[in-house]
Amino acid sequence: MKTTRKIIKIDEEKCNGCGLCVPSCAEGAIQVIDDKARLVAEKYCDGLGACLGECPEGALLVVDAEAEAFDEVAAMAHVRATGHVHTGKGHAGHASAPETGAATHAGKALPCGCPSSVIQTFKPQTACDRANTPVSRPASGVSALTHWPIQIHLVPPTAPFLKGADLLVASDCVPGAYHRFHDDLLRGKILLMGCPKFDDAEAYVQKLAAIFAQAEIQSVTVAVMEVPCCQGMPVIVKNAMALSGKQIPFKVATVSTRGELLG
Secondary structure, three states, X not given: OEEEEEEEEEOOOOOOOOXXXXXXXXXXXXXXXXXXXXXXXXXXXXXXXXXXXXXXXXXXXXXXXXEEOOOXXXXXXXXXXXXXXXXXXXXXXXXXXXXXXXXXXXXXXXXXXXXXXXXXEOOOOOHHHHHOOOOOOOHHHXXXXXXXXXXXXXXXXXXXXXXXXXXXXXXXXXXXXXXXXXXXXXXXOEEEEEOOOOOOHHHHHHHHHHHHHHOOOOEEEEEEEXXXXXXXXXXXXXXXXXXXXXXXXXXXXXXXXOXXXXX
């Protein structure tokens, strides 16, 4: 039975058959056939779009279309039958495909089979934990991350850690460049990450707008690099606010390519 839902669409004219999208799909829904990436079966595609950022040609899109309903059981059976290797990053690796079905949280199946989308909230350090932290390990060595996932595409607007949060929307390169990212930018905030240059900007606008509309966000800090391609992230966030009809306190933190916090 077909229904209107989100599903991957592949532009064959743009596709060069590189295959980078294949291992990024946990359900093995994409294969390279006759030198083109093709959807093996509609029922294997969950519409999550984990493959989007891996295509160097921009040949992949998530669209709303009439398609066969996603069949998680069939998709996992397909993964086992084909020996599909899912790395979670779209590059060759040695990670095994999931064998037990969809990721779950509190005993409930999530709407996709991707283990990276399991919603988790990490408990903060207790006074006892802090007292037992080795003296040789400085406080700045403690991660400020309080939840998972952090990739914008993977975070549902209903995620419990978003409720009433102060958001940090960071471009992917920022944590690699700024050595005090956790202490100076992340602590006390909920992290969402993405790349304004290589990812689907419009999809980010839609997702963030849904988050702003539903989650009662208190403030948004956007952390970007000083390079021109990174300046799309504040625009994405502003467009999402406009779409959501919300006015949320907003500021930008910029990091230089030498790893200095500019402001």
